[in-house]
Amino acid sequence: MSFTLGLVVNPYAGLGGSVGLKGSDGAETRAKALELGAQPKASARAATALSELAGLSFRLLTWAGDMGENAAREAGLDPVVLGQALDTPSSAADTEAAAIKLAEEGADLILFAGGDGTARNICAAVGERCPVLGIPAGVKIHSGVYAITPRGAGQIAAMLIRGDLVTLSSGEVRDIDEEAFRAGKVRARYYGELLVPSEHRYLQHVKNGQREDESLVLDDLAADFEETMEDGVCYVMGSGSTVAAIMATLDLDNTLLGVDLVRDGELIASDCTAEQLLALTEGQETRIVITPIGGQGHLLGRGNQQLSPELVRRVGRDGIYVVSTKTKLKALDGRPLLVDSGDDTLDRDLAGLIAVHTGYRDAVLYRVE
Template identity: 80%
Template structure:
């Protein structure tokens, strides 16, 4: 499945910096900056990031004109234009509309060029629905969702397109009060978090020989899952030792080579059949916790046929909670995770990049074929 990259550019980002306005928020500030001779830099910085992707095979989707299309064309690409700004110059509403559409069109990553105000717009539009990465182009960059340079943003995107292991983490979106800033006071406010890919830091809990300590990592994976659990949600716990470690952490009996069902910290049913899972999850919000088979990479269709195509289509791809150590993933040597559900259409629906939880608040993006 071809990697889909979304691009959103706030062409007004950073406009007030060169003329000493300490920001670019608001129509009055933009008009003043333009009157003082300010020039837009965000489209050029987006082009710089895209130049790192020349020669790679991917689909590029964006918004018309200065909101992405111009930068893509300048970098030598032929993007698919998904929409156009409702007015010129574009507004925050246009940025949000573009981000929502790109996410709905299946973007595996949204690159956006702007500053903290733009990050707020992206956060409001997509939250943690899909990974995003900022190309720094604003006057103020307090949010932890930006690469250190436009070139670095392109390099991280290239790693994802090539299928390399890239850590997926939460990045804070923060913005300051520009009026207070102009008066010499810094008042930063937290607005939310975005899923952000970063350069891969391969091993956590390193011991002699730079090997992962499996028991420590499994403890971290279990603690991360326990923290993510939501009341009223039923969790289908798949087979395998990684999921077994989670069940042990929760103090629940586990069927190592079977499938169990839990809710609110209690075991609902053990060693379930496909029919039982369909009946016990009918009308109830459900998540599926699974780990790939070591060395093979199969997620569905090997040792967990209880997870029927009917069940998986009902709960959806977003219900998957994949867990694995980074050592297990690295052993695949870049080969994708596999779905062999017996339903070719479902296999296709579940393909693409997916988060794999590899530790406490630590995840990587990995491809499912």
């Protein structure tokens, strides 16, 4: 009997990321993101995952149009379409209905593209009835049920289809309050667990929410960065508490969970969108200051989609200034830093050893994969 793969895509997952909305939950947020020029990318990310399944023999079940069919056909597959969204655009209820049907039809694995909100929908619909795996497409991805990249999701699915030995384990579903998130506060909540194939190379770890008192280390990091700043250079200041410590040393207001732009010691723009960053840095020497997400190690593609592939290419690998405490790096247990920009060529170009600034005139070389 052939392997049966289910596919559900939340077509609007991640829509708010590039325009600085910190999420995509709710019709109003989605409408605002589209008004600001955001482009849906979840379907394309699902197609990237499915492209890893070329040449394998399996049955693919999905929902019509943007909820899976389009991604499957883009990847050159011929899916069986079981139903379609009742709402336009599709809703959380549509995601849950699709997942329930896929489980009822005997899916050996349900692949779903989305963010933490989508993971909540899948959890509510099927729980641990059948294995599931997330294709990362959202703005906020704290849950431990997602692959580290779309291709990673496809590679895990391919292993299962081929019959390779892959451990199944429970993965936590976590989500945060988007309204509080936009106000700079992280309020995470546990929603349950899903049965996930846990091939360690490709599965994302749960975000580390612990905040240790490392004020002296952060002060050293900030002092080191301040001494390296050059006149006339634009500094794109990424999200996170480590970068926030630098902004505090510079005595500048900071968007903890957004991206700001600094030049010549002044705050040029706050909580920028991807398009704003491209416009404001046009023709300017620019550097990007980022820190990895604790517990996960992601540098790009998690909560900072404002840092578009176009901007990263313009800055270049040498223009990326990575800051982290050694405690955060040690917590990765040797796992590499990760990039998931949405552009495979760019991700490959960023791979390799990179300098991570860990204190005053102190840096280590760490691997990016």
